[in-house]
Amino acid sequence: MRREIFSDEHDLFRAQFRRFVTTEIEPHIAEWNAAGITPRAIWKRMGEEGYLGANQPAEYGGAGADFLYDAIVMEELAYHRAHAVQASLHTDICLPYLTSYGTEEQKRRWLVPGIAGECLVAIGMTEPGTGSDLAAVTTRAIRQGDHYVVTGAKTFISNGQNCDLVIVVAKTDPAAEPPHRGISLLLVEAGTPGFVRGRRLAKLGLPGQDTSELFFEGCRVPTENLLGGEGQGFRMLMSQLQQERLCIAVASIASCRRALADTLDYVKQRKAFGKRLAAFQNTQFKLVELATEVEIGQAFVDKLLAAHVRGDDIVSEVSMAKFWTTDLQKRLTSECLQLHGGYGFMNEYPIAGDYADAAVQSIYAGSNEIMKVIVARRLGLD
Numbered sequence: 446m447r448r449e450i451f452s453d454e455h456d457l458f459r460a461q462f463r464r465f466v467t468t469e470i471e472p473h474i475a476e477w478n479a480a481g482i483t484p485r486a487i488w489k490r491m492g493e494e495g496y497l498g499a500n501q502p503a504e505y506g507g508a509g510a511d512f513l514y515d516a517i518v519m520e521e522l523a524y525h526r527a528h529a530v531q532a533s534l535h536t537d538i539c540l541p542y543l544t545s546y547g548t549e550e551q552k553r554r555w556l557v558p559g560i561a562g563e564c565l566v567a568i569g570m571t572e573p574g575t576g577s578d579l580a581a582v583t584t585r586a587i588r589q590g591d592h593y594v595v596t597g598a599k600t601f602i603s604n605g606q607n608c609d610l611v612i613v614v615a616k617t618d619p620a621a622e623p624p625h626r627g628i629s630l631l632l633v634e635a636g637t638p639g640f641v642r643g644r645r646l647a648k649l650g651l652p653g654q655d656t657s658e659l660f661f662e663g664c665r666v667p668t669e670n671l672l673g674g675e676g677q678g679f680r681m682l683m684s685q686l687q688q689e690r691l692c693i694a695v696a697s698i699a700s701c702r703r704a705l706a707d708t709l710d711y712v713k714q715r716k717a718f719g720k721r722l723a724a725f726q727n728t729q730f731k732l733v734e735l736a737t738e739v740e741i742g743q744a745f746v747d748k749l750l751a752a753h754v755r756g757d758d759i760v761s762e763v764s765m766a767k768f769w770t771t772d773l774q775k776r777l778t779s780e781c782l783q784l785h786g787g788y789g790f791m792n793e794y795p796i797a798g799d800y801a802d803a804a805v806q807s808i809y810a811g812s813n814e815i816m817k818v819i820v821a822r823r824l825g826l827d
């Protein structure tokens with residue numbers, strides 16, 4: 446079905462980016478997955494071609510275009526299983542903090558090279574002791590003269606090894622009541638004494654992503670690296686999460702489409718009991734049901750994309766989409782794996798990776814349970 450949110454210019458951009466993915470990314474995915482990390486050069490190439498800043502202001506090197514261009518980048522990367530390149534984390538989750546809250550100096554220093562692919566940005570919220578309950582972070586940033594002294598540990602940080610800059614969620618007022626009022630965001634550069642990268646963590650899926658531990662051991666960060674005001678961190682985080690969760694839903698539906706397309710191909714050629722798997726009613730019903738859900742999900746995501754571009758408050762609906770699409774992705778990849786039989790369990794068949802990669806979608810960017818907590822609150826259920 447033709448999607449109504451995209452113009453001819455969007456379609457042209459998609460064709461151009463798809464060519465880039467098939468020539469410069471897809472041939473290397475297996476190698477990057479095996480290495481557990483993407484080479485920095487690919488970020489530079491993405492930046493050179495303008496794929497990291499479509500939705501960023503032109504005065505800082507972006508294209509000043511609408512968010513749909515970024516959505517196209519997410520969709521194509523997800524469809525081509527290029528999960529190793531966490532472009533949306535950098536462009537749509539991290540850079541907007543600088544665009545929205547950075548001072549002019551901070552923008553020149555990090556946003557401009559960020560859009561160019563020369564400064565890769567990560568965000569450090571999660572800690573070994575807390576993830577969903579963000580207000581309970583224990584990393585501290587205590588002011589001493591013209592510096593903050595940052596002490597604490599972060600874990601599961603995407604782009605953790607590759608990043609040049611981390612937006613660190615820390616308490617500048619650990620005694621604040623309620624606790625979230627003590628949270629601030631600090632921009633910590635790689636190479637700052639006391640900022641130490643820990644292990645690149647072995648994972649069930651997303652093997653090409655350098656999900657890592659980060660440590661801050663009396664790390665002295667200049668006060669000019671404070672983003673927004675002291676105590677404003679939680680508010681800034683909450684206002685950026687709508688876009689983060691929409692990104693997950695966008696990529697999730699694109700991943701569903703790919704797993705479904707490959708499974709349709711597979712069942713049309715594989716035979717059992719003298720006929721193609723596609724001829725069994727069970728296969729047909731399963732795939733028809735999944736294809737229907739993907740269309741429903743796509744229609745919802747497209748409606749949200751259009752609303753997000755308009756600037757509507759769609760926190761509830763995006764939270765619904767995040768849990769619904771990622772639950773669908775987990776179920777769909779499981780059903781598609783089953784239709785591949787034993788081959789579905791073999792790593793040489795991409796559906797095996799799809800199944801493993803899907804598992805985290807309901808956990809990060811706010812777990813699906815937290816999405817339901819948000820919607821419940823907005824429905825007046827607390």
Ligand SMILES: Cc1cc2nc3c(=O)[nH]c(=O)nc-3n(C[C@H](O)[C@H](O)[C@H](O)COP(=O)(O)OP(=O)(O)OC[C@H]3O[C@@H](n4cnc5c(N)ncnc54)[C@H](O)[C@@H]3O)c2cc1C
Pocket residue numbers: 567568569570571574575576577578600601602603604651656805808809810811812813814815818
């Ligand atoms: C591959 C990967 C990449 C990641 N990248 C980043 C990153 O770049 N930056 C970053 O900061 N973090 C990142 N994370 C961390 C991620 O955001 C957290 O794992 C997530 O927020 C959940 O936190 P937790 O793991 O501490 O689980 P917990 O908060 O301990 O939750 C455990 C379970 O309890 C449930 N639960 C918790 N609270 C409630 C509640 N109130 N009601 C009902 N159920 C509840 C959860 O839904 C979950 O099922 C990443 C994680 C992974 C796996």
